[in-house]
Amino acid sequence: MKGIHQLAKHLDISIGTVSRALNGRPDVNAETRRRVLEAAEQLGYVANQSGRSLRKGSTNVIGLMIESGKDNVDNSDNFFFGVIGGLQTVFARHNLDLAILPCPSEEDPLEYLQRMVARRLVDAMIISATQKIDKRIDLLIEKRVPFVALGRSHSGGSHTWIDLDFAGVANSAVDRLISKGHRRIAIAAPTTDINLGFVFVDAYRAALERHGLTYDPALVLRARSSEDGGYSVGGDLLALAPRPTAIILIYELMAIGLYRRLMEAGVKPGCDIAVIGFREAPRARFLQPALTCYRLSLQDLGTELAETLLSSMPDYAEIYSSHACNRLWPLDLVPGESDAFELAP
Amino acid sequence: MKGIHQLAKHLDISIGTVSRALNGRPDVNAETRRRVLEAAEQLGYVANQSGRSLRKGSTNVIGLMIESGKDNVDNSDNFFFGVIGGLQTVFARHNLDLAILPCPSEEDPLEYLQRMVARRLVDAMIISATQKIDKRIDLLIEKRVPFVALGRSHSGGSHTWIDLDFAGVANSAVDRLISKGHRRIAIAAPTTDINLGFVFVDAYRAALERHGLTYDPALVLRARSSEDGGYSVGGDLLALAPRPTAIILIYELMAIGLYRRLMEAGVKPGCDIAVIGFREAPRARFLQPALTCYRLSLQDLGTELAETLLSSMPDYAEIYSSHACNRLWPLDLVPGESDAFELAP
Structure with missing residues (x-):
């Protein structure tokens, strides 16, 4: 891929002349134009869009x-x-x-x-x-x-x-679980300083308090936003005493690992514990029982x-x-x- | 984001002077250098890497x-x-x-x-x-x-x-199925002119012939390389008479749709029909029975x-x-x- 500089150097004529030849200007003789176009094809000349754009x-x-x-x-x-x-x-x-x-x-x-x-x-x-x-x-x-x-x-x-709208999801999930009788609701949150984690946990806390429940930091389980993170959240959840009756996830694929960990312990989502996932995801579509989640x-x-x-x-x-x-x-x-x-x- | 042209214009001094000031050259007086650097910061000047690179x-x-x-x-x-x-x-x-x-x-x-x-x-x-x-x-x-x-x-x-190595996969899959007694082996192939489709079908045909089996174009089922494509392959497969006893897939996610279609018809992969998938894929990991496939x-x-x-x-x-x-x-x-x-x- 050659630019106008290489073309001019190869032909040993000025850049200005090469440019005029390439742009079909009349002030270039026919023989020079022919040589320029031939060399342009031979060398794989490409009009310098980037140069053009820079001028703009x-x-x-x-x-x-x-x-x-x-x-x-x-x-x-x-x-x-x-x-x-x-x-x-x-x-x-x-x-x-x-x-x-x-x-x-x-x-x-x-x-x-x-x-x-x-x-x-x-x-x-x-x-x-x-x-x-x-x-x-x-x-x-x-x-x-x-x-x-x-x-x-x-x-x-x-x-x-x-x-x-992470806050909207946290709100909706807490409301839904409380309407089904849950009072001890855990949440999975990221380990990093990603902003959505702060938004999600703050909204969860506010929603609980709106229902007259006390926020318990022990119910905020931190994990990587991944399938494996969901598995580790499952372990943490099972270790809590008394065990929460519900959990809200922040990341779509966490549900897969969480289901696996719960099943290993003989705890069935949808019967023994309520699970609400985050974004509906193709890979989580195969979970049984079907995951309650959110779509966009x-x-x-x-x-x-x-x-x-x-x-x-x-x-x-x-x-x-x-x-x-x-x-x-x-x-x-x-x-x-x-x-x-x-x-x- | 401003370049050297805008900077020179803003200061009303030549591009050459601005360039020398920015590059710390001694032939620029201290006051001009100060003005250039100040304006560079103010205007959000960015060294034009693209321009530099073009010269290289x-x-x-x-x-x-x-x-x-x-x-x-x-x-x-x-x-x-x-x-x-x-x-x-x-x-x-x-x-x-x-x-x-x-x-x-x-x-x-x-x-x-x-x-x-x-x-x-x-x-x-x-x-x-x-x-x-x-x-x-x-x-x-x-x-x-x-x-x-x-x-x-x-x-x-x-x-x-x-x-x-699509040919290697086709070969290995045909050999494996024939060693298990299969003689009527279907294959799912793409509908497009993607080159791998030709390689895959040619190798499948050669492998069959190496085993003394006749290639039957009716057993080459064309479908989109997707989950839905796998579902449609399932329908085509069930409609063949006599039904093939095995199928080899060319695309990882086809297995998901194929399983669904077979299950709907009460035909169980691994019992009633043999299925070999292509690349091992996270989304296909949840299939039951586990899919025989290939890893890279x-x-x-x-x-x-x-x-x-x-x-x-x-x-x-x-x-x-x-x-x-x-x-x-x-x-x-x-x-x-x-x-x-x-x-x-």
Whole structure:
């Protein structure tokens, strides 16, 4: 793949002449034009879109930063593949392309993003897995890179974000369990400083208190957001005395490991203990009894993320001016059998 | 995010002076340097890595083109997330970054790749899902873009590729089933022109003939490479008279739909019919009876893909000169219960 510099050097004529020949300008003689076009084909010349875009100050590519750690490899269950479809539907309207930028798990996400910004590959960024304090947000603001965050953070003030309504799920799950007679309700929460963990636990606590129940930190079980994490939550749950009669999970695949651990102990979800999962996921669809969980359209979420981002980019702001720059994304209850029993009062 | 042009314009001094100030050159007076650095911070100036790289002829980014269609969203089961870990392990040694470029399902993959090449975002490409005739390969050769294909093709002559050993799997599965007494063995194959389909069916036919059995095209059941495709294969299989006693699948998630369809008809895998799946997949792990299938390390495959690619790039060719430029990637049998019975002779 050769650019105009290599082409000019190869032909030993000026870059200006090569450029005029390639752009069909009349002030180049026919023989020179013929030589330039022949060499362009021979050397595999590619018009330098990136150079062109830089003059315009844009690359027409939007970056989506994801974390490609082993946990995600084993457990992500296609969340991002689902969102991508929606993003691309919107970007295609404006001849924008999407590049997924996977941050390796060994690397600090801030350093990774700094490098990506320095590479100037993209015009704007979508970041996800926001932490309670997330310096990536400060970086993007400082560097004037338009962005939208999937997830809130305490960093950065009034930037653009969309977040799943974790508080709504915690509220709905607590209400549902209490209406079925449960009073001792455990919750699985992440071990990291990911912001959604704080939102989820705070909302769980507030919902309990709204029903006149006391928050007991011992019922907040910490585990990795994975199938294995669900297995370890199962062990912790069984070790609590008295045992909680219900548990709410924060991550879709936790249910698989939790079911396995409970079954090993002869404790049956939906009979001996109520389980409410988080997002409905293809891999959790095979659980018996069927998991009560929450549904969202990843395609629609992707569309909304893209439009929210564009509303913050000068070239597109007018088209998407009616977009709110922040939004909580609702999830709908999918009742299953895993909590389908009532406790005797 | 501002570049050097905007900075120079803002300060109303020449680009050359701004550049010298930013690069700490002595031929700039102290006051000008101070003004430049202050404005750089104020405007969110970012050193134009892309411009720098273009002068070197490189971006230090490698592209991985994947297809982000709905089938993949529903069914990909993280094949690529697995491979990415291996790719990044190798790329990190050379300060190369990976950008995943998802081709929307509505778009022609050739046109998509043409645009990506024109954007000059990446120094080299990894392509996958190669078709029997795949013009993307001709394009990359013509444009002198170093690349490796995950999958073979009839296009492009002796380019660099790695392919899963589909023929090895077909051979091993046919041998295994024949040793258990099966003579009427069906196979599920893709409906598209993806090259692996041709390889798989050809090897199945050769294996049958090696055992003195006649190839019967009616036993090649075509379906989408998805869970739903497996369900439809189940219907086709049940409609064949006499019914085959065994089936070999080409795609991991087909097993889930196939099991469902067979169960609906009261036909039990591992008792009434033998089933051999393809790649071991997390979502298929929950099938009962356990599926006989094949295993590969996605991390190792990613490492090999990256090293093979680098061996074809001028800057890295020497380091990886011992690498073969083509390789069939083996898969290991994982015996399950889904074919664990012998037919009476």
